[in-house]
Amino acid sequence: MSAVPTRQQPTVAVVIPAFNEEETVGDVVRAALTLTPEVVVASDGSADATAQVARTAGARVVELLENAGKGPALAAALQATDAEYVVMLDGDLQGLTREHLDVLLRPVLDGELDMTIGIFAGGGFASDFGNKMTPQLSGQRACRRDWLLGVPRLAAERWPEPAITSHLKATDARWAYVELPQVAQVLKETKRGFWSGVKARSKMYGQLLTFWVRKRKDD
Structure with missing residues (x-):
């Protein structure tokens, strides 16, 4: 009798x-490693020790020479793996655990959904508020890798979330949407100082808005 293939x-x-x-x-990478040994960080022209810290924490690191944007960095990370499924994470998360990763991934692995989008809950007022006001911009997602690579202009958009949506x-x-309890994101105003953070946030929203303007023209 022949063996039944597993x-x-x-x-x-x-x-x-x-x-x-x-x-x-580093903390994001260590949390991700509790889910899978395949963790890829794409350092988007970072001027600090992002690449070194991620590598030391156990990630495979792809280094972009210039700051091209999140879309090109995401595309580079996707090209560095041949995994069937991917979990996308931002590099500035706090409080991330294996349980959060399971919440993102399980409905996709089970075939219930094609994509999950993580929303913060209880991680901090400012982080929760911003995430809930614009949940479609969340960078915490799970899906099939080939589907994500099929997103038009993924590698050309500085902020790829509107293209994915x-x-x-x-x-x-x-x-x-799935809730990620007690997870927060470091605000731009905290990382860069208040006024520099406000300027960076305004620039980001301006660039996000241009996607829909360009999309309407193309359509």
Whole structure:
């Protein structure tokens, strides 16, 4: 009697685009390693020790020579792995645990959803408020790697979340928000100083808005 072939376990990678996140990226990598040994950090032209800290923590590191934006960094991280599924994380998270990663990944692995999008809950007022006001901009997601690589202009968008959201609609993908209790994100105003942070945030929202303007023109 021939042996019944065993079903191969799905491969999973965690991909982390990061720009000047030396203070937090190590903890994010260590949390990610509790889920999978395949953790890839794409340092987006960081001027600090982001790449070194991530490598020391146990990640495979891809270093972009210039700060090209989150989209190009995410695409570079995706190209550095051949895993079937990916969990996307920002490099400035606080309070991340294995349980949060399971919440993101399990509905996708089980075939219930094509993508999950993580929303902070109880991690801190400012972080929670910003995340809940613009949940579609969350960088905490899980999906199939090939689907994500199919997002038009993924590697060309400095902020790829609107392009990903647009592709969810275009492909009729099944997706849902999932809560990540006690997870927070370091605010730009904290990392860069108040006025520099406000300027960076305003610039980011301006760049995000141009995606929809350009999309309407293309359509």
